[in-house]
Amino acid sequence: MKKIIFSILALSLATTAMANDKVGVGLGAGVSNSIYKGADDNAYPVPLLDINYGNFYAKGITVGYTFFRGEDLSLSAYLDPMAGFGIDAEDMGAGYRNIDDRDTQAMIGLRADLNTGIADIRTGATVQFGEHGSEAKISAFRAYSLGEKLVLVPSIHMKGFSGDFTDYYFGVTAEEAARxxxxxxxxxxxxxxAFSYGANLTAEYRVNEKLSLIGIVGVEKFSNEITDSPIVDDEAIVLASVGAKYFF
Structure with a gap:
């Protein structure tokens, strides 16, 4: 589900700052509400991969290849294997279970990461494409070191969704209404x-050279094109995650 990927991306911000040239493998657990009508809040596992091998990398479950790396700018291509806002009809509330399932999708994307040179602020921009439309995102974050072991990373972001993407996940067909x-x-x-915007706060505590503890809280709010849908209940997703990562 999209909420899983949302957690992974946010968690990766802090680990990117602290795990350069190392391999990190871990697991976390997250909780969040569902944006869909009648769907229960869920707890779910969050895989925590942080791997760099030459120009190849894996962050969360996203894998990519960096084809340009400058002093302040890097460009990469990547695969997000579980993008979108997937939901099974049986998980919807009563009266909404005759819709078709909305499936997650694999999306191929391009990413640019820039060190702005202003107050240690870094920015990122992505655009990705899949079977059910496209999505773009811009973000900004800054890492704050509190002592030798703790790093806090506040971040903000904004996303845009193509009409095909939004209609697949939040539209209702005449057949679904009839059923x-x-x-x-x-x-x-x-x-x-449509669009959304949000903010995250990630914390990483380095227990020792091999082990880190990670936590995150975040919120993402959606535009009217999404929240006006008859199958959408909430106007925002709120999440929290905790996890641990081991470095080799």
Whole structure:
């Protein structure tokens, strides 16, 4: 689900700052609400990979290749194997279970990372494409070292979703409305281009040279094109995750 990937990306910010030229493997657990009508809040595992091998890398479950690396700018191509806002119809609330499943999708993307040179602020920009549309993201973050062991990384971001992407995950077809006897889903809903924005706070505590503890809290708010959908309940996703990573 998208909430899993959202956690992984945010957690990777702190580990990127602290784990250069090392291999980190770990596991975390996260909790978040679902944006969909009647779907329960969930707890879920969060894999924590932080691997760099030459120009190849793995962050979370995203794998990529850096094809340009300058002093302040790097460019890479990557694969996000579980993008999107997947939901099984059976996990929806009563009256909404006749919709089609929304599946996660593999998306191929391009990423640019820039050190702005201003107050140690770093920025990132991504654009990715998949079977059900495209998504773009811009972000900014700064790492604060509190002593020798603790790093805090506040970050902000904004995402844009293509009409195809938004309509697949949040639109309602005429057939779905008809299957629901038009009780809760009274008519077709065509979702258009949309956006979201959010903020995260990541903390990494280096217990020793081999072990780090990681925690994150975050929120992401969605535009009206998404929140007006009859299958959407909440206007924001709130999450928290904790985990541990071992370095080789």
């Amino acid at each position: 629901s006897n038009r009780d809760n889903l009274k008519s077709e809903y065509k979702a258009d281009t």
